[in-house]
């Protein structure tokens with residue numbers, strides 16, 4: 001199975017609002033509530049593609065119970081480690097004209113003992129994993145080097161890791177020698193010294209230990225700097241919709257290509273098409289199968 005790690009699991013609330021008035025009353029047209037956090041979304045997409053997945057991470061309090069219940073209802077296998085503090089809620093407000101404003105709470109305070117227990121569970125799950133995806137923000141109390149440690153432990157078990165993180169967690173991640181690090185262009189710019197081009201920033205992360213670096217550029221596609229060479233994927237058209245979760249869908253495509261041993265151009269085509277297909281789906285963690293099928297053959301890889 002493909003293991004996904006979400007240390008800062010969330011109850012994702014999405015409000016669909018025709019037009020947002022930041023100074024007035026907004027009537028919400030539709031509300032979606034579901035278990036989220038980046039690793040959960042990655043698992044949903046992978047499962048939608050027919051892969052066996054397992055969701056792990058931390059969950060606590062009534063919100064943690066709601067996350068567990070939603071994963072159960074969705075039939076997503078899970079091994080969440082309980083914590084005393086309450087898991088967070090995130091809010092995406094999606095306007096009619098496309099785009100969404102995100103409000104992501106920082107998340108619960110995690111104790112050293114809880115993090116140690118997670119490490120124990122994680123090590124045992126690695127025995128059954130063909131790849132691990134480690135994504136999203138770190139809850140409070142979790143050191144910035146944790147993703148690097150989780151990636152290094154995976155490597156010790158012969159399991160390739162994909163890390164999708166921001167800030168200090170992204171800066172530290174390459175030290176754990178992950179197979180792939182996936183920042184977006186803004187995250188990359190924050191994590192490495194000033195660079196003229198995303199490929200230079202990606203090379204910096206590779207020099208620190210990441211085997212490959214994929215930089216997502218939203219509707220501009222992506223760059224991938226890999227041992228096989230540097231690739232660019234370009235999107236054939238702009239897809240309208242809610243971009244929340246598009247990066248997670250893209251990461252699911254990278255994980256799929258990794259476990260299937262697909263050549264890089266093929267991996268990137270799948271990843272970019274899944275990212276676009278997620279924009280067309282109203283809620284993070286879903287993708288539009290028609291958009292995926294239509295877009296996949298049109299993505300240009302150079």
Ligand SMILES: O=P(O)(O)OC[C@H]1O[C@](O)(CO)[C@@H](O)[C@H]1O
Nearest residue numbers: 010036037038104136137245284
């Ligand atoms: O961990 P964060 O970086 O705050 O991201 C979590 C959030 O991002 C999303 O995964 C979308 O990528 C939402 O589902 C939401 O849970």
